[in-house]
Amino acid sequence: MATQLVQDHLTLTRRTGQSISISCGGTGPxxxxxxxxxxxxxxxTFKIIFRYHKSSCAIMNRYDHPQKNDFSSEKIQNGCSLKIENVREDHSASYYCGCWKSGSGSHTVKKPEVTVCPVKTEGRVEGDTALMCLASAMYPPLVRxxxxxxxxxxEEPAPxxxxQQELSGSKSSAVIRLVKNETLYNYEYICEVQHEGVKTETPTAESKL
Incomplete structure (x- = not known):
């Protein structure tokens, strides 16, 4: 269950080249x-930047955010802050801090169950196959x-x-990719799921709908 944290500054504006800090407090629960x-x-969709220790503010996992080297964590009086040292136009976004609320039961990391298969989609045209990679039943429920x-x-990145369409829910995430059938005859597509710093690769067999 998510818990509500405290972000003092809801709107911040900076010129290109300036620095910016966004605070996050109320992490006790x-x-x-x-x-x-x-x-x-x-x-x-939401992109995770990094996970940090709520007391020391030290970054524990940076994940695979495309701008990951632009962000740092800074210890402040009432918690920690997200800092961008050199602001650029492509940093324009909404930033959120979050954690999971404590409860009566114990919480352990559970790796995702990964399913890769062709699916039917409304946007699919003749000659294309829609490949879905679904990650579910993981904890915490954050995956890339x-x-x-x-x-x-x-081996190479998909062109x-x-x-590609990204879907996310409270307990699962999926990415659906449209691939030309002729491409599937020449390449094997592999879904890579990253969860809590661990990568899992699942290939898909050549198939058409």
Whole structure:
């Protein structure tokens, strides 16, 4: 269960090149010693930036955020803050801190169950296959899903021109990718799921709907 934390500054504006700090407090009810920072840009899903220790403010996991080297954690009087030393236009977003509320039961990390399969989608056109990678039943419920492909021994990221849809819920996350059928004949697509610093790779067999 999520708990409400305290962010003193809801709107901050800085010029390009300046620094900015966003505070996060009220972490007492968190069930363990860790808190998370997230970034939310318009038209995009939430992206986790890093996990940090709520007492020391030390960063524990940076995950795979595309701007991960731009962010740092800073200890302040009433908690910790997210700091950007050199602000750029592409940092424009909403930033949230969050943790999981303590309860009567114990909490342990549970790795995700990963399912990779073709699915039917409304946007699929003739000659395309929609591949879904679904991660579910994990704890904490925060994962990062990405696709890559392999031909023989050569491995490479899935091409940027392929359309992709991201879906997320309270207990599961999924990424659906549209791939040309002819491409599936030449490449094996692999779903990579990152959870709590551990990566799991699941390949998909060539198939069409």
């Amino acid at each position: 968190c069930y363990d010693e860790y808190t998370f920072w997230y970034q939310k840009k318009e038209t995009e 899903i990405s696709w890559k492909r392999q031909k023989g021994s050569k 940027a021109e392929e359309k």
